[in-house]
Amino acid sequence: MRRPQFTMFFCAVAVLIGLSWPAEAQKPLRVVTTVSMLADTVRAVGGTRVEVTSLLGEGVDPHTYRPTRADIARISAADLVVANGLHLEAQLDETLKALARSKPVLFAAEKIPAAQLLADEEYKDRKDPHVWMDPNLWSIVVEAVRDALIARDPAGRAAYEAGAKNYIAEIRRLDAYAAKVLGTVPQKARVLVTAHDAFGYFGRAYGFEVEGIQGLSTESEAGLKRIEALVSLLVEKKIRAVFVESSVPERNVRALVEGARARGHQVIVGGELYSDALGAPGTYEGTLIGMLDHNMTVIARALGGEAPERGLNGKLKAGS
Ligand code: ZN
Secondary structure, three states: OOHHHHHHHHHHHHHHHHHHHHHHHOOOEEEEEOOHHHHHHHHHHHHHHEEEEEOOOOOOOOOOOOOOHHHHHHHHHOOEEEEOOOOOOOOOHHHHHHHOOOOOEEEHHHHOOHHHOOEOOOOOOOEOOOHHHOHHHHHHHHHHHHHHHHHHOHHHHHHHHHHHHHHHHHHHHHHHHHHHHHOOOOHHHOEEEEEEOOOHHHHHHHOOEEEEEEOOOOOOOOOHHHHHHHHHHHHHOOOOEEEEEOOOOOHHHHHHHHHHHHOOOOOEEEEEEOOOOOOOOOOHHHOHHHHHHHHHHHHHHHOOOOOOOOOOOOOOOOOO
C-alpha cells in the first residue's frame, strides 16, 4: 500500500528538480575568444548572459602566437569559441579546426562576404584578416557573434539582438566621426606608414594609401629593400609621420625615421597605433571603440588634420 505514496513522492522530487533547471540554465555562457577585439564584441552583445575569456591579451601578436597548454584547457571547457579566422591566428588554426568538429567554433570574420574582403598579395589563396579596422565591416562580425550566441542560447535571443543593435549604433557613430576627422587630413598627406600591413581596410574606408614595412602577417622579417623603398616614399611625398604598433616591435619603424633623416627629411613617430590587440583591460583603449577612436584621432592629428585630442567620447588618454 505504500508504493503509490512512494511513487508520488518521487514524482514530487522529480518536479522540484525539474523546476530547478531554469536556474541552472541561467549560468553564463562560457565564451573563449582568440583576440581581444572579439572578446570586447562578445561582451557588448552578450552582456550578463556571457562570461568571456580572451586568449590573447594586450600587445600580443596573433600572427605568431602559439597556444599554451592552459589555452587548450580553456577552449576545451568553453561553450562557444570565437576566432577571427582568415588565417589571423596562424598557429592556432589547426587546433581550432580540430575543435570545430566537436563544439561550436565561430570564425567570425569568415562570415563577411568574400567580395568585401581585401586580397593578400603575397598568398593568393588568402584574404586580409584585419577586418576590425573598418568599423562597418566589423558590424557584420557583430551580427555573426549575435547569431552564434542565439544558436547556443536561444532563450537569450532578445538580449543578444538588443546588445548587437546598440553596439552597431556605437560603431556607426565612430565611423561618422572617423570620416569627419580623417577628412580634414590634406589630400597629399593621406599616406599611412606602419610596422605591418594591418590598416588596409582602414585605408579603403577613409581614402588613405597604406604601407606596412612587413606584410599582412608579422611572421616573415622585413627586408632591407622594403625599408629603402619606404624611405624613398617618405622623402618624395614629404610624409611627416610614421606610426609604431602596440603588438609589433618598433625597430623597423625607427629604421625608417633614421633613413629619412639621412636623406635630409624629418619624419616623426606620429604615435603608437593599436593594430592587432586592444589596449590595457579596464581602460577606454581596452575596448574596440576606444582602440579605433585612438587610432583615428592619432592618425588625423599626426598627419595634419584636426581632431579633438581626447577623441570622439572625450575619453582618450591626453597626449596620446
Ligand atoms: Zn596583423
